[in-house]
Structures are given as C-alpha cells and as structure tokens.
Amino acid sequence: MFSAENSLIFTCRYGMMPGKKGVAMVGLMSAMGVEMALLQEQMTECAHQEIGMDTFVSGKLYGQDAVIAVCGAGKINAAICAWNMIQHYHPQWILNVGVAGSGDDSLEIGDLVVGTDSVQHDMDTTGVGDPRGYVSKVGIVRFPCDPVLRDRLLAAAREVAGDRVQAGTIATGDQFVSDPEVKSSIHALFQAKAVEMEGAAVAHACWMAKVPYGILRAISDNANGDSPRDFPAFAAEAAEVSQRVIFHLLRQGERP
Numbered sequence: 250m251f252s253a254e255n256s257l258i259f260t261c262r263y264g265m266m267p268g269k270k271g272v273a274m275v276g277l278m279s280a281m282g283v284e285m286a287l288l289q290e291q292m293t294e295c296a297h298q299e300i301g302m303d304t305f306v307s308g309k310l311y312g313q314d315a316v317i318a319v320c321g322a323g324k325i326n327a328a329i330c331a332w333n334m335i336q337h338y339h340p341q342w343i344l345n346v347g348v349a350g351s352g353d354d355s356l357e358i359g360d361l362v363v364g365t366d367s368v369q370h371d372m373d374t375t376g377v378g379d380p381r382g383y384v385s386k387v388g389i390v391r392f393p394c395d396p397v398l399r400d401r402l403l404a405a406a407r408e409v410a411g412d413r414v415q416a417g418t419i420a421t422g423d424q425f426v427s428d429p430e431v432k433s434s435i436h437a438l439f440q441a442k443a444v445e446m447e448g449a450a451v452a453h454a455c456w457m458a459k460v461p462y463g464i465l466r467a468i469s470d471n472a473n474g475d476s477p478r479d480f481p482a483f484a485a486e487a488a489e490v491s492q493r494v495i496f497h498l499l500r501q502g503e504r505p
C-alpha cells in the first residue's frame with residue numbers, strides 16, 4: 250500500500266505560478282498521496298520544485314501561503330523531506346497529517362488523534378543504559394508538539410469529529426504494526442494513542458531546526474491481525490477525515 254501511486258499527482262487548480270519568496274509559509278507533510286490529495290486539490294497558484302527525490306508544491310491554501318509534500322513511508326524519508334522543506338521554504342510550522350493504527354482499545358477506525366508529543370518507539374539503546382526511545386544528541390525521548398498548534402488542531406478536530414477525538418502520544422517506527430503484542434508493548438512503554446511511521450521523524454528534524462510542529466492522525470486500522478485488511482480498506486476514508494480538519498484549521502485564517 251505504501252507504493253509509488255502515493256506520489257502526488259500535481260494537478261493544481263490555477264496552473265503553474267511561481268511561489269513567492271520570503272513569505273512565511275505553513276508546511277504540510279504526509280507519507281502517502283491519498284493523505285494529501287484533497288488538500289492539494291484546494292491549492293492555488295501552485296509552484297513545483299523537485300529536491301532530491303521529493304516534490305514540493307507551494308501555493309495558497311485558503312489564503313495562506315503553504316507548501317505540501319508527500320514523503321513516502323518511514324522515518325528517514327520523513328526526516329529528509331522535513332529537513333528539505335525547512336531549508337528551502339522556511340515554514341513557520343510543519344504539520345504531519347495522515348492515518349495511523351490505533352494505540353489502544355479506546356480508539357476506533359475513523360477516530361482522530363491529535364499529537365501531544367511523539368516518540369521513536371524503535372529507537373533502542375537500552376543496552377547501554379538509555380531509556381527506550383531515547384534519541385542521542387537531541388537527548389530526549391518525547392518530542393513535544395507545539396502547544397498552540399496542538400490546541401488549534403484539537404478545536405478544529407472537535408468541530409469535524411465531535412467526541413471522536415483524543416489527544417495523546419504518537420509512536421513512530423519503521424514498522425507497520427500488525428501484531429497485537431507489539432502494539433501492547435508500545436502502549437506499555439509510551440502510552441501511545443496511535444502508531445505510525447513518520448511523525449516523530451518530522452518532529453526530530455523540526456526540533457533540530459527549532460520549527461514548531463504538530464501531528465494529526467486518523468485511525469485507519471487497529472494495529473493488529475486485521476490491519477493488513479483494514480488498512481487498505483479504510484485508509485482513504487480516514488485520510489479524508491484528517492484533511493477535513495486541516496481545511497477547518499486553515500479556513501479560520503489564523504496562523505497558529
């Protein structure tokens with residue numbers, strides 16, 4: 250499912266116009282094209298730029314200057330894309346948006362999770378005495394999401410999905426979680442509400458560059474034995490819910 254068809258097909262409503270230089274932008278990143286497609290459809294005044302293997306589309310989203318990118322699955326793809334976005338577009342904040350497996354049984358497919366913080370659940374130097382998830386050099390386990398962005402996201406998510414919204418830790422690793430024991434151990438270690446493959450890598454890049462970041466995920470599967478079937482069945486539907494929240498956030502016209 251994490252395949253080439255996930256790359257953005259850059260149809261943009263008003264064709265190709267150069268992006269403005271020196272204007273503060275919001276940055277939006279997802280792993281798969283389906284997680285960004287509706288947002289991209291709404292973008293106007295688009296300009297495209299290839300950097301390495303990533304394509305960035307900058308333009309206007311509901312009157313705001315924005316840049317979007319589809320990074321592919323996994324932490325390294327996400328970190329490289331986030332870093333390039335930061336260096337070339339200088340976004341005032343970056344939001345990682347998309348789908349995830351549920352981190353505990355209180356969540357159902359279609360529910361939303363707004364990140365309070367993110368962890369790299371597969372980062373493991375416990376053998377030399379570090380806590381699980383500890384990221385050397387940075388020196389932390391939990392990457393806190395920007396509190397203003399988190400609260401704005403929560404408000405927008407509740408407008409869209411009512412009480413089917415939770416805030417909590419997002420656990421990231423280079424692994425599609427489909428084993429309930431793996432899910433339980435991630436939950437026991439980090440009390441994760443969602444498991445996915447990019448959020449904490451975007452956070453890591455943002456932390457190093459001092460760029461505020463946020464994560465919004467809609468649940469596409471329960472990170473268990475049903476996931477190989479549920480993920481392809483529900484990913485598009487869940488991705489639509491998460492993008493509706495971003496519409497809401499941006500339409501408010503306020504920059505977090």
Ligand code: ADE
Pocket residue numbers: 348349350351424425426427444445446469470471472473476480
């Ligand atoms: N993204 C969506 N579902 C996922 C899962 N079960 N594991 C990791 N990433 C996911």
